[in-house]
Amino acid sequence: MLTKRIIPCIDVDVDEDGEPAVYTGVHFEDLQYTGDPVELAREYNAAGADEFVFLDITASAEGRETMLDVVGQVADECFIPLTVGGGIRTRDDIKETLRAGADKVSITTGALERPELITEGARAFGNQCIVISVDARRRYDEAGDHYEQVDGESCWFECTKKGGREGTGVDVVSWASEAEERGAGELFVNSIDSDGTKDGYDLPLTGAVCDAVSTPVIASSGAGSPEHMREAFEAGADAALAASIFHFGEYTIDETKAYLDDHGVPVRR
Amino acid sequence: MSMQVGAEVVVVDYGLGNLRSVTRGLERAGAAVEVTDDAGAIDRADGVVLPGVGAFSEGMENAGPFRDALTDAAADGTPLFGICLGMQMLLTASEEAAHAGEGDVEGLDLIPGDNRRFTGDLKVPHMGWNDLTVTREHPLVEGVDSVASETRLADGPAGGSVDGEYAYFVHSYYAVPDDDNATVATTEYGEPFPAIVANDAGNVFGTQFHPEKSGETGLRILKNFVDVCAE
Numbered sequence: 039m040l041t042k043r044i045i046p047c048i049d050v051d052v053d054e055d056g057e058p059a060v061y062t063g064v065h066f067e068d069l070q071y072t073g074d075p076v077e078l079a080r081e082y083n084a085a086g087a088d089e090f091v092f093l094d095i096t097a098s099a100e101g102r103e104t105m106l107d108v109v110g111q112v113a114d115e116c117f118i119p120l121t122v123g124g125g126i127r128t129r130d131d132i133k134e135t136l137r138a139g140a141d142k143v144s145i146t147t148g149a150l151e152r153p154e155l156i157t158e159g160a161r162a163f164g165n166q167c168i169v170i171s172v173d174a175r176r177r178y179d180e181a182g183d184h185y186e187q188v189d190g191e192s193c194w195f196e197c198t199k200k201g202g203r204e205g206t207g208v209d210v211v212s213w214a215s216e217a218e219e220r221g222a223g224e225l226f227v228n229s230i231d232s233d234g235t236k237d238g239y240d241l242p243l244t245g246a247v248c249d250a251v252s253t254p255v256i257a258s259s260g261a262g263s264p265e266h267m268r269e270a271f272e273a274g275a276d277a278a279l280a281a282s283i284f285h286f287g288e289y290t291i292d293e294t295k296a297y298l299d300d301h302g303v304p305v306r307r
Numbered sequence: 308m309s310m311q312v313g314a315e316v317v318v319v320d321y322g323l324g325n326l327r328s329v330t331r332g333l334e335r336a337g338a339a340v341e342v343t344d345d346a347g348a349i350d351r352a353d354g355v356v357l358p359g360v361g362a363f364s365e366g367m368e369n370a371g372p373f374r375d376a377l378t379d380a381a382a383d384g385t386p387l388f389g390i391c392l393g394m395q396m397l398l399t400a401s402e403e404a405a406h407a408g409e410g411d412v413e414g415l416d417l418i419p420g421d422n423r424r425f426t427g428d429l430k431v432p433h434m435g436w437n438d439l440t441v442t443r444e445h446p447l448v449e450g451v452d453s454v455a456s457e458t459r460l461a462d463g464p465a466g467g468s469v470d471g472e473y474a475y476f477v478h479s480y481y482a483v484p485d486d487d488n489a490t491v492a493t494t495e496y497g498e499p500f501p502a503i504v505a506n507d508a509g510n511v512f513g514t515q516f517h518p519e520k521s522g523e524t525g526l527r528i529l530k531n532f533v534d535v536c537a538e
Contacts, residue, residue: 040437040496041473083522088436114331119475119520139327141520164361166432166477223432223477254434276435306436306473 041304043088043277044267044294045256046284049095050075050105058108061095062234062282072285079112082284085291088306090116091144091226091279094124095201106138113139121169121226127151132159136167144169144226147199150206150213153220160221169256170217171226173198174210174243184211184250186242195243202230210243211250218251225251226279229259234282236262239270248274264289264297271303314536317352318342319377321359321369329358329390329529332519336530337537349376354536355385357513359392363401363422363480364412366392374415381417386535387511388447394504394513395422395482403480417511418504420484425497433496434477437516439524441470445491445505446535447512447528472524474502474516481515510535 051069053059060078061069072078079090092112094105102125109122122135123144135143149155149170159168174195182194195210214225227247229240237260244257254277257270261280270278283289295305316338318326326342333340333356341348349355357377359366370377381387389397396414401422404412414422425431441448448469469492481500484490491512492503505512518525 040433040435043435110327113325113327117328117332117519117522117526119477119517136325137327139325141325141328165479166360166434224434252430253432254430276430 039304041088041306042271042275042298043256044291044298044305045089045091045277045279046078046082046087046291047091047093047258047279047281048072048075048078048285049093049281050108051095052101052104056100056104058104060285062285072282075108076111076115078285080115082291083116083118086295086307087118087291089119089121089277091121091123092140093144094122096124106134109135109138109140123169123171123226127155129155129158129162132163132168136163140167142167142169142224144171146171146173149217150197150199150208153216156217156220156222160223165221165223168222169224169226170214170222171228172210172213172247173202173228173230174240175202175205175230176240176243181207183209184246186246188242193242195246198230202233211246214247215250218253222253224254224256226256227258227275232260235260236283238262238266239273239275239278241269241273244270244275245273264294267294268298268301268303271298313337313339314353314533315339315341315351316354316356316533316536317348318356318358319349319370319373320344321366321373325360326358329356329519332526332529333533335526336533338533346373346376349373349380350383350385352380352385354532355380355387356532357387357389357393357396359390359396361392363392363395363403363414366396367404367412367414370396377415378417381415381506381511384508384510386532387417388532389511389513390519391478391515391517394515395478395480397504397511397513398422398482398484401480418482418484418489418506418513419486420482420489420504422480422482424480427497429497432477432479433481436473436475436521437494437496437502438471438473439469439492439494439502440499441468441492443488443491445503445509445512447503447505447514447531448492449531469524469527474514474518474521474524476502476516478515482513
């Protein structure tokens with residue numbers, strides 16, 4: 039039986055000395071140093087992670103060179119799928135990242151600004167390696183296309199850019215459908231509202247995207263416990279991503295999978 | 308456990324995808340690996356890996372310059388291992404080419420059969436970890452000697468059989484060999500489909516999943532392949 043995937047994610051920046059380092063934040067801000075990316079990748083691979091997501095949060099040219107080098111080192115340690123995101127805007131960026139050792143690329147802003155990038159990437163490298171990532175934010179006005187009832191209020195989900203700092207007016211659910219039509223092989227759903235809160239995923243958001251598309255969906259932002267992951271799977275997600283609960287040792291991958299297994303969620307153990 | 312004699316394995320680089328992981332996996336399994344776009348390297352090799360991601364017709368077009376070298380190697384008994392799209396290309400044809408309006412695209416026809424798209428309510432692509440059911444013997448699915456399964460080698464694959472183990476899949480089409488006996492292992496997605504196939508002679512085989520992305524189980528399969536090449 040196809041199992042649900044548990045995916046640790048690392049956000050990687052360069053530190054003061056230009057060395058790559060992993061940071062963990064709250065609401066996409068207040069970043070704290072959490073470790074060395076290659077070391078963490080090695081640990082998660084051994085611990086039974088189903089995949090690994092590596093997000094480059096440097097956004098500088100020199101940083102990018104360093105990152106591709108680190109991606110290669112991580113790929114050499116990880117005999118599990120590796121998704122790499124951050125700053126990917128052109129077909130050449132996709133190619134470079136795949137060549138460095140990524141199996142999939144995760145694209146956010148680059149696809150919102152030029153949706154053809156999805157089509158081009160899928161055609162050149164295959165749908166399976168094009169992951170479209172959204173940084174969603176709840177809005178309670180009337181500018182959206184798809185509304186969900188949340189705590190008695192009607193809200194829609196807006197795609198943001200630049201790690202949540204800029205709105206786009208684009209409805210996440212409409213965008214997810216378009217991305218799928220253009221050839222995205224997977225959708226990676228982040229929430230600005232629940233990022234780092236450990237209060238659980240934004241389930242109305244996860245559910246709305248899962249209902250709209252037939253490609254696999256990765257739920258992200260807000261995991262505080264294995265129970266939150268179970269909720270995301272019940273909402274229709276195929277994979278659940280977490281950062282801090284694993285980085286800070288609150289739960290191991292094995293404990294997480296044991297809990298899910300006990301609650302009837304198929305996992306690889 | 309048999310000693311490695313340093314099998315020389317060629318990974319065919321026809322311009323698609325990430326070859327780094329399969330190269331590292333084969334190296335870890337004891338092979339000397341050459342990634343090459345030179346068709347001449349294929350007949351000198353102890354074993355050949357045909358990797359692949361992406362679309363069937365584009366894959367066949369890119370692999371065109373290697374077609375003769377690959378069929379010659381297969382006829383000579385050289386182990387030839389197709390991975391994912393590389394496995395689908397070992398068969399005769401694929402619905403994918405017709406689906407994309409590209410008419411009939413000839414596969415390598417080393418394992419007669421077709422590739423079909425998943426239908427019904429299933430999410431496509433079939434992406435993630437799924438378990439293997441071994442349906443017949445083949446060196447690729449053997450355990451490594453009689454090492455107990457809990458004895459994980461620090462730097463390599465575990466022992467035991469791969470039956471019941473999980474492997475990482477990402478694909479929208481699956482192989483349907485003409486001869487049922489070409490199937491070595493199956494996986495269930497909606498219904499059982501072939502996860503590992505092999506020809507009658509046993510030297511041409513492929514996995515629909517990515518062994519280089521399938522953790523310890525995948526590394527064991529790569530090790531089995533390298534052992535076959537070293538014989």
